[in-house]
Structures are given as structure tokens and as C-alpha cells.
Amino acid sequence: MSTFTLYMQYIVNGITLGAIYSLIALGYTMVYGILKFINFAHGDVLMVGAFVGLLVYEALAGAAEPGMWTIFCFFIAMLASMAFCAVLGMFIERVAYKPLRNANRLAPLLSAIGVSFILSNGAAWIFGTTSRRFPYPFENDPIHIGGVTITPHQILVIIVSVAMMVLLAFFVNKTRMGKAMRATSLDQPTSMLMGINVDRVISLTFAIGSALAAVGGMLAAFDFRVYPSMGTMTGLKAFVAAVIGGIGNIQGAMIGGVLLGILEAVGAPLLHIPNGMRDTVAFAVLIIILLVKPDGILGKNEREKV
Amino acid sequence: MALLRIEDISVSYGNIRALSDVSMSVDEGDIVALIGANGAGKSTLMSAIVGLVPLQSGTVEYDGQAICQSKHQKLTTDLIVKKGIALVPEGRHVFADMTVEENLDMGAFMVRDSALIARKKEEMYDFFPILGARRKQKTRSLSGGEQQMMAIARALMSSPRLLLLDEPGLGLAPLVVQDIFSKIRIINEESRLTVFLVEQNARLALKSSDYGYVLENGRIVLQDTGENLLSNESVQKAYLGA
Helix, strand or coil, X not given: CCHHHHHHHHHHHHHHHHHHHHHXXXXXXXXXXXXXXCCCCHHHHHHHHHHHHHHHXXXXXXXXXXXXXXXXXXXXXXXXXXXHHHHHHHHHHHHHHHHHCCCCCHHHHHHHHXXXXXXXXXXXXXXXXXXXXXXXXXXXXXXXXXCEEECHHHHHHHHHHHHHHHHHHHHHHHCHHHHHHHXXXXXXXXXXXXXXXXXXXXXXXXXXXXXXXXXHHHHHHHHHCECCCHHHHHHHHHHHHHHHHCCCCHHHHHXXXXXXXXXXXXXXXXXXXXXXXXXXXXXXXXXHHHHHCCCCCCCCCCCCCC | CEEEEXXXXXXXXXXXXXXXXXEEEEECCCEEEEEECCCCCHHHHHHHHCCCCCCXXXXXXXCCEEEEECCCCCCCHHHHHXXXXXXXXXXXXXXXXXXXXHHHHHHCCCCCCHHHHHHHHHHHHHHCHHXXXXXXXXXXXXXXXXXXXXXXHHHHCCCCCEEXXXXXXXXXXXHHHHHHHHHHHHHHHHHCCEEEEEECCHHHHHHCCCEEEEEECCEEEEEEEHHXXXXXXXXXXXHCCC
16 A cells, blocks of 8 residues: 555544544534633533433344444434433533533533533443443445545544534524524623523523534444543543634634544654554644644634724 | 603622612603713613613613612513613624624514514615625624624614613714714604613714713713703813813
């Protein structure tokens, strides 16, 4: 295999991984945009999403042979998981963050870390700590294009992620509530003057972010399996992706995720970083971004006109 | 008939008292001006009317109904503005990352009839032609005067009965300020919209108004028709530079 095709392969793998980071990064960035607060429990919501998706999928598909039926089951499981996590996200906000909205900035952050522990320990208590495999809903025979191999599961990850991001872009740019969400993140008191119920917008933001995390969790489960602490590292990296793109910026989270995925997939072999140390790439990128361009790629660095 | 009635309201920020027992009223169809120096409490009064700052005592009544009360405040800002009040905040506060059109859409957030929204937008583009020309532009690219027009148009999108204007002339060239005030007078005459405004340019504000109040250190010290205040000796000395 030539070096070129080898690196093309890394890039394909990186895009797949990055699409998952993007989906999860969106939840961090949307919440930050409105509340200026990092929801550190977000990674654990993706773990819950993976578990709910797996349970629903197993209940529906049973031991069925991979085929149209199992693919259908997978999408039903995804919808169920999204709905479950949307409600969970709104519940967490209502119980753990809303009462602290006027408190010291550190309080909701600590509360988020608490929620994170409750979710991951709760999952360990209910499901045990051994990891489970998420079965492929279809035959995963790789497809060869040139020298590059792409698996059906990678295609699924990319199609689902792109569809979710297109839907989200449509929502925030074209719908009444989507625009209200952008307005609230730009200027909260003024959006109240427009008659926007800010509490409702915040609830909706958590619902959407958590539903996207559920999808990200299920897609990540193919590669990483399902276990109670699966959200920690994936969540942290998605957070790095959000910072790379410019935290608070929705497009930035999409770009940041894919970019981080590619950097990780290409950077590790390029710099001869052993597999066990791959995670260092993401955090090295974070440090470089914080030093060079702390606002991220698409961060708001323009001054407001007064 | 008084559309807005403010009774004995007081507001404090920590230990600092911003408003002390302020009472005033705005009659339906009038333009009423509130003048006063920097820090007199003018913007605090505006924010208090729409529930953005809590009252320590007193009541704000709109259309015969209490909308803000100390202790048992029931209404949040979004519910107060739904009753038909629109505030153009000090410093304009346009949604800078949104286009002119999207800003107007936000102004019509409470309107559910999309045909009505479209018609309102066309009305605004006719009344403020510069906004029509820039409808697809991000609001941050507009000049200060254009942003002020934009903020007023956004407030008018909800077809309010009472328009509150907080320093519409702030930081703008005198000609632009005059243009804005003439627009305000046209709106008031054509649609009988009640206007309550706060302004540093006392001469222009009082000339345009039916009635005026003078606020000093959080207290109303004088009130009269706009004309009478213009000829009042102490007003001339303190605010008109005569």
C-alpha cells in the first residue's frame, strides 16, 4: 500500500471518528452559548444514550439475522434513545442547574461533575462494569474504493451524522424557536423583551444537545463498546472539539469535531505515537489552540459595534 | 385615560437606591418624556416597567392591571411584553450576528400569523427604507443610526400599544437624532401609539412630547406639559444650557 492510500485511509477513519465528536460537541457548545457554562455531565448522557439504544435494539431485533429488519430496529432504537436522553437532559437542567443559575459560577460546574458521577455510577450499579458489544445491524463487509477500505458502519456513521447536522442547521436558521435560541445566546435580556421565554429555550437546548449525544453514543458504541465510563474520554474529546471550533459556535463544533478526528487519526501514525498514547494528540491540540487562538477557529473575536 | 401608571416605586441595587417613591402616568395616545442627568435613574425606571429589575416597593399598572409589584411579582418580562409593551433598550441591543430580517422576525416572536409578520416587515421596510436595502445584511455592519432604526422597527413588529424608548439618541449625530424623533412623531400620530421615552437631549425630547417628567437622584422633581417645561427656568438652567 502506498503512503498516499495509507493516509487516505487514516483520513477516512478520522472523518468517521470526527463526525461522532461533532455530534457530541454540539451539545457542549449550544449549552455554553446560552448559559456560559460547561455541562460536564454531557459525556455521561452519551453513555446513557448508548445503553438505552442497545437495550431497545436487543429487545426488538433479538437474534435476528442482519438485514432490513435489523436496520429498521436500529433506527427505532436510535429514536427511542434520543427521546429518552432529551427528557433526561431537560430533567438534569431543571433539577441540578436551574436552581443554581444565579449562584457563583463555580456552583453549576460542581453540580455537573456530581451529575456525571451519579450517571456513571448509576449505570455501573444497574448494568455492571463489563463492557458490552453493540451488534452491527448489517453485514459489516468492507467496501474497497481504490486502495481505501470503508466499512458499511463507517458509511452509517457519516450519513447519520450529516443528516443530524443538516437538521440542526435548518432548525437554528429557519425555525421560530431555532432563531429564538440564537437570539438568546446573543443577548438574553433583549430576547426576553421580544417575548421569548428563556427558561423554555434553555430546556429545549438541553433536550436537543442530549438527543444528539444519544446518537453520538450509539454510533461510538460500534467501535468502543458500551460500558458505564465510556462517556468520560469521548466526552472530553468532544469538549476539546468544541473549543477548537470556538465554544458557543454551532458551525465551529461541527468543524472542530471532524478536524480533531482527522488530526487524531493522521497525527498518531505520522508522529509515531503508539496506540495507547493516541489520546495525547487531542489534548496536545487543545493546548496549542488555547495558546495560539483561544477563541477557536470560528470563535467570536470581532468587537461589537457600540 | 392612563395606559401606564407607576405608583410609589422604589428600586435599589444593593445599598444604592436608584429610584425613590417614583409616581407618574402616561396617557393613551400621548408622547411622554422623562428627562434627567446621567445616573438619575432613567434607565432603571424603564427596566423596572418591563420587570427586568425587581421593585422594592410600589406598583406598575398597565391598562388597569398590575404588571409589576414588590414582594409578589407574578409576571416575568416575556409575559409583560405580551400584554402589548415594547421596549427599545438603551444602547440598541440589536442581535448583531443576525440579519436585519431575522432581527425583525425576533421582534415578531409573539405573532403567530406568518402573513401578518410578512406584512409588518414590508411596512417597516417602507417606513425605514435603509432597512429594506439592508435586509439580508448582518446587523453588526449597520451604522449606529441604522441600528437605532432597526431596534425601533424590531419593537414595532409586535404591534405594541405602548412603546418605551430608552435614549434613542444616544451617541448619534444631531441630524440622525432629529430624523429618529420625527419618525417617532409620525408613528405616534398615524397609529395613535403611546410613547414613553427617556432622553438626554432634553430640548428635542420636550419639544416632541405632550407631557414631561424631570428625574433627579431617583426622584421626580418636576412634571408639566412639554411646552411648559421648556420655558421653566430651572429646567432651562439644568438641562437646556440656557
